Amino acid sequence: MGRWPPAGNMAKGFFSRFTSARPKQISVFDGQDLKRAVLAGQAWLEQHREAINALNVFPVPDGDTGTNMTLTMRAATKEIADSAETSASAIAAIFSRGALMGARGNSGVILSQILRGLSKGLEGKTTFTAVDFAAALQESARLAYSAVIKPVEGTILTVIRDAAEAARQSAANGANLSAMLGDTVRAAQASVARTPDLLPTLKQAGVVDAGGQGLATILEGVWRYSRGESLTMSPREFREEVADAHHKGMVTVEEEFGYEVVFLLEGENLDVDTIRQTIIDMGGVSTVVAGDHTLLKVHTHTPTPGKILDYGVGLGSLQDINIENLQAQSLRYAADSARQHGLNATTGAETAAANGRGVGTAVAAPVVAPPAETPSTGEINTVAVAAGNGWVELFQSLGVSAIVPGGQTMNPSTQELLEAVQRCPSSKVILLPNNGNVIMSARQVPELVTGKEVYVIPSDSLPQGVGALLAFNFEADFPTNCQAMEQASKHVQTAEITQAVRTVQIDGINVTEGDIIGLVNNRLVTAGTDRQTVVRDTLTRMNVAQFEIVTLYSGENVNAAAADEMAQRIKEWFPAQEIEVVHGGQPYYDFIISAE
Amino acid sequence: MAVQIVVDSTADIPRDRARDLGIEVVPLTVMFGDQSFQDGVDLDGPAFYQKLSNSPVMPTTSTPPPALFEETYRRLIANGATGILSMHISGKLSGTFSAARQGAEAVTADTHVPIEVVDSDTVSGGFGLPAEMVAREARNGADLAALKAHAESLCSRVHVIAVLDTLEFLQRGGRIGRARAMVGTLLSVKPLIEVRAGQVLPLENVRTRSKALERMGQIVTALGELESLAIVASDSVVADQITAVAEGFWHGPIERFALGPVVGTHAGPGAGGIAAITRA
Numbered sequence: 001m002g003r004w005p006p007a008g009n010m011a012k013g014f015f016s017r018f019t020s021a022r023p024k025q026i027s028v029f030d031g032q033d034l035k036r037a038v039l040a041g042q043a044w045l046e047q048h049r050e051a052i053n054a055l056n057v058f059p060v061p062d063g064d065t066g067t068n069m070t071l072t073m074r075a076a077t078k079e080i081a082d083s084a085e086t087s088a089s090a091i092a093a094i095f096s097r098g099a100l101m102g103a104r105g106n107s108g109v110i111l112s113q114i115l116r117g118l119s120k121g122l123e124g125k126t127t128f129t130a131v132d133f134a135a136a137l138q139e140s141a142r143l144a145y146s147a148v149i150k151p152v153e154g155t156i157l158t159v160i161r162d163a164a165e166a167a168r169q170s171a172a173n174g175a176n177l178s179a180m181l182g183d184t185v186r187a188a189q190a191s192v193a194r195t196p197d198l199l200p201t202l203k204q205a206g207v208v209d210a211g212g213q214g215l216a217t218i219l220e221g222v223w224r225y226s227r228g229e230s231l232t233m234s235p236r237e238f239r240e241e242v243a244d245a246h247h248k249g250m251v252t253v254e255e256e257f258g259y260e261v262v263f264l265l266e267g268e269n270l271d272v273d274t275i276r277q278t279i280i281d282m283g284g285v286s287t288v289v290a291g292d293h294t295l296l297k298v299h300t301h302t303p304t305p306g307k308i309l310d311y312g313v314g315l316g317s318l319q320d321i322n323i324e325n326l327q328a329q330s331l332r333y334a335a336d337s338a339r340q341h342g343l344n345a346t347t348g349a350e351t352a353a354a355n356g357r358g359v360g361t362a363v364a365a366p367v368v369a370p371p372a373e374t375p376s377t378g379e380i381n382t383v384a385v386a387a388g389n390g391w392v393e394l395f396q397s398l399g400v401s402a403i404v405p406g407g408q409t410m411n412p413s414t415q416e417l418l419e420a421v422q423r424c425p426s427s428k429v430i431l432l433p434n435n436g437n438v439i440m441s442a443r444q445v446p447e448l449v450t451g452k453e454v455y456v457i458p459s460d461s462l463p464q465g466v467g468a469l470l471a472f473n474f475e476a477d478f479p480t481n482c483q484a485m486e487q488a489s490k491h492v493q494t495a496e497i498t499q500a501v502r503t504v505q506i507d508g509i510n511v512t513e514g515d516i517i518g519l520v521n522n523r524l525v526t527a528g529t530d531r532q533t534v535v536r537d538t539l540t541r542m543n544v545a546q547f548e549i550v551t552l553y554s555g556e557n558v559n560a561a562a563a564d565e566m567a568q569r570i571k572e573w574f575p576a577q578e579i580e581v582v583h584g585g586q587p588y589y590d591f592i593i594s595a596e
Numbered sequence: 597m598a599v600q601i602v603v604d605s606t607a608d609i610p611r612d613r614a615r616d617l618g619i620e621v622v623p624l625t626v627m628f629g630d631q632s633f634q635d636g637v638d639l640d641g642p643a644f645y646q647k648l649s650n651s652p653v654m655p656t657t658s659t660p661p662p663a664l665f666e667e668t669y670r671r672l673i674a675n676g677a678t679g680i681l682s683m684h685i686s687g688k689l690s691g692t693f694s695a696a697r698q699g700a701e702a703v704t705a706d707t708h709v710p711i712e713v714v715d716s717d718t719v720s721g722g723f724g725l726p727a728e729m730v731a732r733e734a735r736n737g738a739d740l741a742a743l744k745a746h747a748e749s750l751c752s753r754v755h756v757i758a759v760l761d762t763l764e765f766l767q768r769g770g771r772i773g774r775a776r777a778m779v780g781t782l783l784s785v786k787p788l789i790e791v792r793a794g795q796v797l798p799l800e801n802v803r804t805r806s807k808a809l810e811r812m813g814q815i816v817t818a819l820g821e822l823e824s825l826a827i828v829a830s831d832s833v834v835a836d837q838i839t840a841v842a843e844g845f846w847h848g849p850i851e852r853f854a855l856g857p858v859v860g861t862h863a864g865p866g867a868g869g870i871a872a873i874t875r876a
Binding site for chain 1: 783792797798799800801803804807
C-alpha cells in the first residue's frame with residue numbers, strides 16, 4: 001500500500017483494489033460506480049476503525065463504534081462485492097438488505113437506516129446524478145431519525161442531517177456528483193466537530209461523537225472514490241488521526257495477535273467444549289466457540305490459521321471462512337504511536353481480546369441451544385443475549401428458549417438475533433437484549449421476523465434481563481407478560497466494576513487507564529486503584545442501603561474465593577442487606593452487581 | 597338435627613373455630629421418619645415448624661384411611677346428622693377426597709342418610725373459608741342439596757395466591773402442577789403460586805419478600821370484585837404482613853387460616869397467601 005499521493009498527481013496511480021483509473025469529476029454513477037463507491041467508503045472506514053473506537057465516552061470495554069460500523073458495512077457489501085449488476089437501484093437494494101441484517105450496535109443500526117434511505121431514494125434509477133443522490137441522502141436522514149425513539153443531537157443523526165442538507169444545497173447550485181460529495185463531506189466533518197457543543201458528555205470526555213465520525217469517514221471514502229483517489233492511509237496519517245482522537249488523553253493502539261480466523265462449522269455431534277479446548281490447546285487466543293452440536297461458529301486469534309482450519313475440516317464442513325492478518329499493520333502503528341507518547345504499546349492476547357476487535361464478525365448466527373431438559377416457558381418463548389458461562393446457565397435455568405452470545409464488547413447483529421427468534425418453536429417471543437448497545441438491533445427484529453409476534457424488553461444490563469425473566473407469569477398472556485417483565489426490569493439497579501481502558505476525566509472523576517472503575521446504571525461514579533474501595537464507593541452511590549437484596553455476579557477472572565471474600569466485605573458494609581453470590585463468568589467486568 | 601359439615605385437616609380451620617361452627621375435622625397424617633402425628637390433633641402448626649427446622653429427616657404426609665371417614669360418618673349419623681357434606685382438598689393434590697368417597701360409599705350402603713363428598717379443587721383456607729360459610733347456613737337449617745350447591749359455587753370462585761419462602765418443599769413433595777420452568781438453585785427467589793383447577797401453579801418469581809407481597813396484592817386486586825377474603829399463613833408474623841397487604845384493597849372482615857403441618861410440609865416455612873372468593 002502506497003503513501004499518500006502528492007498533490008497534482010492524484011488522478012493516476014496509487015490505486016487500491018477498490019479503485020480504477022477513471023476521469024475526475026464524474027457526474028453520473030451507475031450500479032458499478034455505486035458498488036465501488038460504497039466499497040471505498042467501507043475501506044476508508046476500516047482504516048480508521050481504531051481511531052473511531054478510541055472515541056468512547058466512557059472508558060469501559062464496551063461495544064466499539066468503529067468495529068460495529070465496520071462490521072455493519074462488511075455485511076452491507078458482502079453481497080455486492082462480486083456483483084456485476086449495473087443498475088444503481090439494484091446494487092443499493094442489496095447493500096441495504098445486507099446492512100439491515102448485519103447491523104451491530106446502535107450506530108450500526110442507524111448506519112443501516114442511512115443505507116436503507118439511499119436505497120429508497122435511488123429506487124428505480126439505473127444511474128443517478130448529484131440531485132438524485134442528494135434527495136436520497138434526505139431520505140437517509142429521515143429514516144435515521146425515525147429509527148431512534150428519542151433522537152439526541154450531537155450524534156450521527158445530526159451529522160447525517162447536516163450532510164444531507166449540504167448535499168441538497170450543493171446539488172441545487174448545480175454541482176456535479178463529485179463536487180457535491182466534497183461539499184457533503186466537508187459539512188459532515190464540520191458537523192462532527194460541533195458534536196461536543198451539542199452533547200455535553202462528549203465535551204467532558206474531550207471527544208467528538210464516534211458514530212458521526214464513522215459516517216463522515218464513510219462519506220469521505222465515497223468522495224475519494226469519486227475523484228479516483230487512493231484509499232489507503234499512510235502510517236503518519238494514521239498516527240495523526242489517532243492523536244487527534246484525543247487531544248488531551250492518549251490512545252494506545254494495541255497489538256493484534258497473528259491472524260484472526262472466523263468460520264462456521266457444520267457437522268454432526270459437535271462438542272462445543274471439546275472443540276473450544278482443542279483450539280485453545282492449538283494456540284488459539286481469545287477463542288470463542290458458540291453454537292450447538294450441528295452448527296457452530298469459531299472465532300480465534302492464532303499465529304497458525306492452517307492448523308485450526310485443518311482441525312475444522314476433520315470435524316465437518318467449513319463455511320464463511322474469514323482470515324485476517326492482524327499483525328502486519330497494527331504492530332507498526334502501535335510502535336509509532338508508543339514512541340510518540342513515550343510509552344510501550346500494550347501487547348499480547350489479553351489486549352487483543354480487550355479491544356473487542358473482530359469478535360462476532362458478521363457471519364451467520366449460531367445460537368446456544370438449551371439442553372434438552374430445559375423447561376420451556378409455555379406458549380411464550382424468550383430469547384436472551386448473554387456472555388459468560390454462568391450467565392448462560394442462569395438464563396437457561398430461567399427457561400429461555402435460546403441465548404445469543406454477545407453483550408458488552410461483542411454486539412450481536414440483527415441477523416443473529418433474528419435467527420434465534422425465528423428458531424423458537426412458539427409464535428410469540430420475548431427478546432431480551434440485556435445491553436444498551438444491543439437494544440436498537442433487537443428492535444429491528446419484530447419488523448423483520450416472519451410468522452411471529454416479537455416484543456423487545458429494553459433491558460440494558462444482564463441483571464435487568466434476569467429481573468424481567470423472574471417476572472414471567474406462567475398463567476398470563478403475551479401482552480400482560482410483556483408489560484410485567486418490562487416493569488420488573490426497570491426496577492433492577494445495576495452496578496459494574498471493570499478496568500478503565502483509557503485515561504479520561506468525566507463527571508468530575510479522574511480516571512487513569514488501568515484504574516478500577518465503578519458504574520451505576522451505566523454512569524461512571526468512581527475510580528481508584530483498590531478494588532474493594534471502588535466496590536464500596538459504587539454500592540454507596542447505588543444507595544444499596546435502601547434495597548433488600550444484593551446479587552454479586554463474578555466475572556471470568558474472579559475465582560470463587562475472591563467472590564466470596566468480596567461478598568463478605570459487602571455484608572460488613574451493608575449488614576441489613578441480603579447478599580447472594582452467583583458466578584456470571586462475564587468477560588472484562590470483574591463484578592456485575594444488582595440491587596433489588 | 598341438621599346437615600353436618602365435614603372437612604379434612606388441610607382446610608386449616610383453627611380447632612376452636614371448627615368446634616364453634618360444628619365442623620368435624622378428619623386429620624391427615626404427618627410423619628417424621630418413624631414418628632407419626634395426626635395433623636392438628638397431636639401436632640399443631642407452631643410445633644410442626646419447630647420440628648421442621650430441627651429435624652434431620654424431611655416430613656412426609658399421608659391421607660386418612662377410608663375406614664377413618666366411614667367411622668366418622670357413622671358416628672355423626674348416630675349423633676343425629678340428617679345429611680353430611682364432606683369437603684376436601686383437591687383430588688389432584690391428595691388421595692383424601694378418594695378415601696372420603698370410599699368411606700361414604702360404605703356408609704350409604706346400609707344407611708339412608710345422604711352423604712355428599714365434594715372435591716374443592718383447592719387447598720387450605722381456599723376450602724376452609726367456604727366450609728365455614730356453609731356451616732353457618734347448615735346451622736340455620738339449609739338442606740344438603742342447597743349446601744352442596746353453594747359449597748361448589750364458592751369453591752369454583754375461590755382463588756388462592758401465595759408467596760413461598762422457597763420452592764424446595766413443593767418440588768420435593770411433587771405437588772407442583774405442570775412441568776414448567778421454575779427457577780433452580782442459581783438464585784434465591786420468593787415464588788408466587790396460585791392454586792387453580794385443583795393444581796398448584798407457579799406464577800412468577802420475585803427476588804425479595806416485600807416485592808413478592810406487593811405483587812400478590814396486585815394479583816388479587818386484578819381478580820375483580822370480591823365476596824370474601826381470608827389469609828392463610830404459616831405463622832402470625834406472616835399473617836400480619838399479608839393482612840397489611842390485604843387491608844390496602846379489602847375493607848371487609850378477614851379470617852385467618854394457619855397453614856398446618858400437612859400443608860406446611862409442602863409449602864415450607866414462611867409461606868402465606870390470600871384466599872379470595874370473587875363475586876358470583
